[in-house]
Amino acid sequence: MTLAELQAIYDQPFFDLIQRGRNAYLEHWSNNEVQLCTLLSIKTGGCSEDCGYCAQSARYTTDVKAGRLMETDAVLEVARRARENGSTRFCMGAAWKGVRSGDAKFEQVLGTIREVSKLGMEVCVTLGQLSLPEARQLKDAGVTAYNHNIDTSPEYYPKVVSTHTFQDRVDTIQAVQQAGMDVCCGGIIGMGETVHDRLRMLEVLTNFSPAPESVPINCLMAMPGTPMEAQPPVEVFELVRLVATTRIALPKAKVRLSAGRTRLSREAQALCFFAGANSIFYGDKLLTAANPGADEDRQLLAELDLTPQPPRAACLAGAR
Ligand code: SAM
Ligand code: DTB
Ligand code: SF4
Numbered sequence: 341m342t343l344a345e346l347q348a349i350y351d352q353p354f355f356d357l358i359q360r361g362r363n364a365y366l367e368h369w370s371n372n373e374v375q376l377c378t379l380l381s382i383k384t385g386g387c388s389e390d391c392g393y394c395a396q397s398a399r400y401t402t403d404v405k406a407g408r409l410m411e412t413d414a415v416l417e418v419a420r421r422a423r424e425n426g427s428t429r430f431c432m433g434a435a436w437k438g439v440r441s442g443d444a445k446f447e448q449v450l451g452t453i454r455e456v457s458k459l460g461m462e463v464c465v466t467l468g469q470l471s472l473p474e475a476r477q478l479k480d481a482g483v484t485a486y487n488h489n490i491d492t493s494p495e496y497y498p499k500v501v502s503t504h505t506f507q508d509r510v511d512t513i514q515a516v517q518q519a520g521m522d523v524c525c526g527g528i529i530g531m532g533e534t535v536h537d538r539l540r541m542l543e544v545l546t547n548f549s550p551a552p553e554s555v556p557i558n559c560l561m562a563m564p565g566t567p568m569e570a571q572p573p574v575e576v577f578e579l580v581r582l583v584a585t586t587r588i589a590l591p592k593a594k595v596r597l598s599a600g601r602t603r604l605s606r607e608a609q610a611l612c613f614f615a616g617a618n619s620i621f622y623g624d625k626l627l628t629a630a631n632p633g634a635d636e637d638r639q640l641l642a643e644l645d646l647t648p649q650p651p652r653a654a655c656l657a658g659a660r
Contacts, residue, residue, distance in 0.1 A: 341589050354577065354580075357584045357615075358611065360584065361585075361588055365587055368591045369618060372647060373618065373648070374618055374620060375594055376425075376428060377427060377462075377596070378431070378622055379432075379433060379623065379626050380418050380419070381432075382449070383433075384406060384407040385404045385435055386398045386406030387437065389504060390501060391491075392499075392567040392568050393531055395563035395566060395628050397566070401565045402563055403565070404628045409445055412448070415432065415455075416452075419459055422622075422623065423460070423461055425622070425623070426622070427461060427622055427623070428651040428652075429463075430464065431621075432463075434466070437504070438468035439469075440470075441473045441477060446477075453465065456482070461651060463484050465487070466486070466487035468512075469504065470515055472519060475516050475519035479521050485521060488525055489556065489558075490513075490545070491509075491531075493536070494506045494544065513525055523548065523550075524555075524596075525545060525552045526545070526555040526558065526598070527556075528558040528560050528599070529560065529574050530559050530562075530571055530572075530574035530600070531571060542586060545590065552593055553594065554593055554619065558598040558600060559573070559579060559603065560600065573603055576604065576611075579608070580608070580611045581615075583612045587616025594619040595616055595617045595619065596618075597612050597619070598621055601631060601632050602632055613644060620637065
């Protein structure tokens with residue numbers, strides 16, 4: 341899609357926009373299902389990169405304590421619990437600039453993935469930059485999707501990060517596509533960017549080939565100690581508009597209402613679901629920051645008559 345097309349969609353009267361989002365959703369998805377994904381930070385903090393929003397960067401003094409790479413058994417325990425609680429996707433994140441074949445830590449993660457993938461959930465990892473060999477190894481180990489966000493427009497990106505480029509992000513995404521993994525790619529709003537930047541980000545996403553399988557929309561969680569600690573919260577109707585526009589532009593993608601739900605009212609979240617969001621992070625913690633409690637989310641979904649999306653048949657087939 342072109343920027344002008346996206347702008348025209350976004351600028352419609354609010355209720356026309358969310359109705360179109362709902363219609364695009366109904367055309368492509370089973371009615372009223374929301375995918376539940378659980379996140380786990382398997383390697384927290386101490387990251388070499390300077391992403392201005394991130395509490396895990398070693399460059400900022402934040403509340404995050406750097407940790408070591410988690411052992412496979414400890415990860416498996418969390419993954420099993422996530423599955424028992426109803427999650428059908430498990431996403432493991434590492435605060436790394438990237439990964440390289442042959443590196444002992446990467447080998448350890450591959451071993452962990454081989455075990456987690458036996459549980460019958462979609463397996464997602466987010467480990468930073470990689471090239472084709474690493475992408476192929478991840479795919480062979482059982483990863484179904486790789487999360488790597490472009491985060492904002494190409495123009496605004498250098499204001500957010502200086503230690504790698506927007507093109508570096510795109511190169512990693514291309515390697516993931518070449519290896520045949522699903523791409524999970526979205527961004528953050530509320531970092532001081534304009535609506536134009538948000539739509540430019542969507543323009544880039546719609547021109548990926550293939551289109552991303554899922555699109556996380558994060559609202560900035562202003563983490564104390566980061567350069568963005570004083571950013572004001574996102575305007576809720578701007579979030580709903582972006583969700584609807586994403587749903588219309590990428591009708592087959594899972595649109596994941598991601599970080600920042602702790603600041604959203606139940607009513608605001610309901611509007612996001614109506615506009616086309618059909619996935620959330622589920623469980624009390626994101627990577628380092630808070631998420632609504634699982635009980636609270638279960639209750640909200642029940643009151644809205646939303647049901648958890650079942651796991652994909654292909655994932656169940658591999659399950660023990
Ligand atoms: N290091 C890897 C990378 O940069 O891709 C993986 C982990 S990184 C924490 C994953 C994503 O989390 C980022 O791309 C960003 O979109 C999101 N994120 C991190 N901190 C955030 C914050 N404070 N608020 C909202 N989203 C955030
Ligand atoms: C994504 O887009 N959001 C998730 C996941 N992909 C890895 C991470 C959100 C992180 C929020 C801040 C934190 O927990 O530190
Ligand atoms: Fe490191 Fe990823 Fe955080 Fe950037 S977003 S500082 S690469 S963990």
